[in-house]
Amino acid sequence: MTATPAEARARYRDGLVAPTTGHAPGFTQANLVILPRDWAYDMLLFGQRNPQPVPLLDVTDAGSFRTTLAPEADLRTDLPQYRVWRDGELVDEPSEITGLWRDDLVSFLIGCSFSFETALMDAGVPVRNLEQGRNVSMYETSIRCRPAGRLEGPLVVSMRPIPASLVATAVQVTGRMPQVHGAPVHVGEPAALGVRDLAVPDFGEPVQSAPGDVAVFWACGVTPQAALMASRPPFAITHAPGHMFVTDVPDSVYRQP
Template sequence: MPTDLPLRDAPPARLRGEIRAGRWSGHTSGLAQRHVQGNVVILPARWADDFLRYCQRNPKPCPLLAVSEPGACALPSLGEGIDIRSDLPRYRVWRRGELVEEPTDVRALWRDDLVTFVLGCSFSFEQALLDEGLVLRHVDEGKNVAMFRTSIATVPAGPFAGPLVVTMRPLRAAAAIRAIQITSRFPDVHGAPVHLGDPALIGIADLSRPDWGDAVEVRPDELPVFWACGVTPQAALAQARPEFCITHAPGAMLVTDLLNHQLAAF
């Protein structure tokens, strides 16, 4: 991956072009700032209705931004020229609930019955936090946000069920209160936190060992603050075990043309 490319300030179309050309396969946190990023789930059409109900019943971890027609590669409501088969830095391919590969392009796997779901991502509300002067350690350190499975169960729909997955950001108490106020304005990208404080209360044993992403220090004067995460559907997919599906790799999102402020509810 290039280190001299100013992707942090690149417009979304340019960033997607770099990804499509294979010149960027890393995480997208902090890139194309002020633009909405999305988690991706791609399923055969016969599984799509149940997954749609799962998202509707679990809007905190699965806030829907777009749903494609079967076989469609474009998502015109999210950006001009998007090709969902090539515009994510890295994908995950699942067969019967097992992760089988992590390609940077899925055009060779594409089928006419595949339906794409794009879900809101916490990367989108991070800009609002940064604009208010809140310090996000994983951004400062160039890391992917830490993600954890919890003991909180999601609401089932058909074969889809499983634990809530959360992202964690350490904040001082005053900053945590302000973060709650800010992120409450963005229900389409997970909204307010689901928990703050003792991670054991939601089944997390060790903050230094995230299930996905990178660990960051939680200092003595800070609280760990937890938001619902769009990796939650991957846990549900592992339980439902569809014969075939594709998701984003954690941290490797679809960058859209939408602006974050367009998703503010008030």
């Protein structure tokens, strides 16, 4: 579904529920975490202290459902699907959250690896999950994030199998995009990350390696969701996995020269 960002958001607002991958190509998509003001300081500090998994692209004023990343958008209605969390438990997956809105809610827009997948392909690096039409494989690791107040949890990584001859290219291309997770955190040797079996991801879907591929791991925007599940704030809203916020910001803005 090629469309402008505004057209894509209008379709979600009108009720379309679908993963956003491939929609409005060339524009940055973002993870969304919404928390009460009482928890917002911890989340903001968690992002400051863990910039690779939690690159904060925008943080709204309390009560505002507007973001500088897409000034016309309404964060309550313009994502295809949301998740509602109470005390760390998933309780609902609605397609809009107007009825849940409160004046003390702060929205965090967080960079997403979809942006660098485009850059990888532009550089001739195959992206196996896209070739196979699957969600990327994600794993909880044995690395702990640096805690911030009540928020703590494991680093979650996404894994992409990369041909050995293109690993250096993949590092260089994504290293130029620190606001969308940046360079890999780990190359090869899954066991050293505490990942036992690549075929059994904790989130997403299994992705097949081709012969000669090496497993390359990037910090993942699911990390803050894992921290929310571990830290159990009384109330939180996030995007549903793969159902991201489509911004008006071209991917190229987050590519350094």
